Amino acid sequence: MATVAPTLCAMATNQTPVPVHRSTVRSLLRLWPYAREIRWRIAGSVTAALIASGSVLVVPLVLRAIVDGPIADHDLHALWPLAGVLLLLGLAEAGLFGVRRVLVARPLARVEQAMRGDLYAKLQRLPVSFHDRWPSGQLLSRATSDMFTMRLFLAFPLVFLIVNSLVFLTGTVLMFTLDWRLGLITLLPTVPLVMLTRHFEGKYATLARRAQDQNGDLATVIEESILGIRILKAFGRHRTMAERFRQQARELRGTELAKADQLANLWAVIVGLPEIALGFALALGAVRVADDELTAGTLVAFLSTALALRWPVESLGWLLAYANEAATATDRFFEVMDEPEHADQPSGHPAEADRGIRFSDVRFRYPDAPADSPDLLCGIDLHIRSGETMALVGATGSGKTTLTALLPRLYEATGGRITLDGTDIRDIPRQRLRELVSVAFEEPTLFSATVRENVLMGSPGADDGRLAAALATAQAGFVEGLPAGADTQVGEQGLSLSGGQRQRLALARAVVGEPGFLVLDDPLSALDVHTESLVEQALRRVLGSTTALVVAHRPSTVLLADRVAVLDQGRIVAVGTHQELLQSSPVYRELMSGQSGAPAAPALEGSPA
Numbered sequence: 001m002a003t004v005a006p007t008l009c010a011m012a013t014n015q016t017p018v019p020v021h022r023s024t025v026r027s028l029l030r031l032w033p034y035a036r037e038i039r040w041r042i043a044g045s046v047t048a049a050l051i052a053s054g055s056v057l058v059v060p061l062v063l064r065a066i067v068d069g070p071i072a073d074h075d076l077h078a079l080w081p082l083a084g085v086l087l088l089l090g091l092a093e094a095g096l097f098g099v100r101r102v103l104v105a106r107p108l109a110r111v112e113q114a115m116r117g118d119l120y121a122k123l124q125r126l127p128v129s130f131h132d133r134w135p136s137g138q139l140l141s142r143a144t145s146d147m148f149t150m151r152l153f154l155a156f157p158l159v160f161l162i163v164n165s166l167v168f169l170t171g172t173v174l175m176f177t178l179d180w181r182l183g184l185i186t187l188l189p190t191v192p193l194v195m196l197t198r199h200f201e202g203k204y205a206t207l208a209r210r211a212q213d214q215n216g217d218l219a220t221v222i223e224e225s226i227l228g229i230r231i232l233k234a235f236g237r238h239r240t241m242a243e244r245f246r247q248q249a250r251e252l253r254g255t256e257l258a259k260a261d262q263l264a265n266l267w268a269v270i271v272g273l274p275e276i277a278l279g280f281a282l283a284l285g286a287v288r289v290a291d292d293e294l295t296a297g298t299l300v301a302f303l304s305t306a307l308a309l310r311w312p313v314e315s316l317g318w319l320l321a322y323a324n325e326a327a328t329a330t331d332r333f334f335e336v337m338d339e340p341e342h343a344d345q346p347s348g349h350p351a352e353a354d355r356g357i358r359f360s361d362v363r364f365r366y367p368d369a370p371a372d373s374p375d376l377l378c379g380i381d382l383h384i385r386s387g388e389t390m391a392l393v394g395a396t397g398s399g400k401t402t403l404t405a406l407l408p409r410l411y412e413a414t415g416g417r418i419t420l421d422g423t424d425i426r427d428i429p430r431q432r433l434r435e436l437v438s439v440a441f442e443e444p445t446l447f448s449a450t451v452r453e454n455v456l457m458g459s460p461g462a463d464d465g466r467l468a469a470a471l472a473t474a475q476a477g478f479v480e481g482l483p484a485g486a487d488t489q490v491g492e493q494g495l496s497l498s499g500g501q502r503q504r505l506a507l508a509r510a511v512v513g514e515p516g517f518l519v520l521d522d523p524l525s526a527l528d529v530h531t532e533s534l535v536e537q538a539l540r541r542v543l544g545s546t547t548a549l550v551v552a553h554r555p556s557t558v559l560l561a562d563r564v565a566v567l568d569q570g571r572i573v574a575v576g577t578h579q580e581l582l583q584s585s586p587v588y589r590e591l592m593s594g595q596s597g598a599p600a601a602p603a604l605e606g607s608p609a
């Protein structure tokens, strides 16, 4: 038995991530590693769109030939071949735009799949502390709407930003070739347009980012409302939640309207200025045709070219807007992908010879804990001998769940070391560590899958015999009564099962792999007294062949353990058998008498202690 005097933990500082700002182009360039695989297809798509758009620019030249030739000469026979050329140009344009779409549609779906797969894998690898910080809706919107925005950018705006710029340049050269004076007039609005789009880009990028973040917040509210629907209804809080939803939706609508406002202003200028310039060019052109300085055919060709350039210029507004949205979506995607993962690095400490689980001067604080608050765990020293079951007791909020989460490295200890059979857990590859250490938490999470899949998650290779044994240990006989037995689908988060049933399946999942080390966080809390005692009997057999740490809120759970450790003010203040602690530890006595947030204990006669 050991008793340690509690002392207050030292303060530590909080860390917050620093946001990174990039230009639109730099952000979009980060998509290259994904787009590289289909670069030839994108190039093919650009080429097809370029030829199709180029064919539009040939039309004015054919028109000039028609006006100055067959029409001026009243020669109908010469008209038909030229009309045929116009028809062929139209067909080629339509066909090539179709080819462009075919070239990229499927490969881009693969790119999106790869990016989403990488994001999902990254989310799986990131530590629990990351998931504590990020609302799930923000992650959801990154994996869905942002992904869609990036794919659409690669499919359409990227291609047409390149194609339309080249068409604009070629068309401008053509207009200057036809008549440089008219060309100059038509080109005049370019200068104010360039300045305006630069100004627009900055403003629109801010709004696009805000809208995407608000989308994520909205997704969080919806997700919480659906997952927590029972609580909301039970407490009559659905109206409050609905108001929160409406508020978020209003904010998002406001931002979307502000975006539309910006785009409308830009569009008005982009469409308006060139039209005015074209009006002047038309007036000057008509005067010059009247003065015989220009042929009517050339004027028609010039005006058709200018009109053909309307689409490349007008599309600029929304192409830029879309590029901005894609850039912010890319930033949001890489904000997650850039998050550091904890590497499985060797600690450099020599392996200890002692077996079992050993916590040595282990410290921990949550990353988002207030800077002036003390560490939650501040020097945990505890040895659970090999094959021993140790109960962990402490007042509510004392950090018991947190301490157990350090063992499978769901959180990283901020100081000290934890060893399994003498090996520092940081020296054990994460995958292997989680095979060695099985966990069942107080709040049992089940996935939308069959009972079998949920339980075998704890040991993917296990056969039906092991599954049946684990279900028997957890007294989960109710599974046989389910419509398809172990192959019955349990709903999202197992909502179709009762709390006690879910808890038993989570327990079965923890024991199915016959783990060397077992961590149970109050595993029997949702069971009725009869089932609890049956599970205890079966669990005792499992605990006999493993080294276990069991968080105990109830005296009956303490009975499962060989020894008990008392957690108080961030430290283990006493370790011993139940009887020893009742005599020597005032904190334990207080906890067991139910005066410190823990349930009252009977005398616990007959305890294994």
Ligand SMILES: Nc1ncnc2c1ncn2[C@@H]1O[C@H](COP(=O)(O)OP(=O)(O)OP(=O)(O)O)[C@@H](O)[C@H]1O
Pocket: 132, 366, 368, 369, 376, 394, 395, 396, 397, 398, 399, 400, 401, 402, 403
């Ligand atoms: N993810 C988190 N981020 C920040 N603080 C947390 C987080 N999880 C828990 N805490 C805080 O850490 C403290 C200890 O929590 P923990 O769940 O470990 O206590 P516990 O002893 O298991 O409590 P209980 O007996 O009620 O289950 C609490 O004050 C809690 O608010």
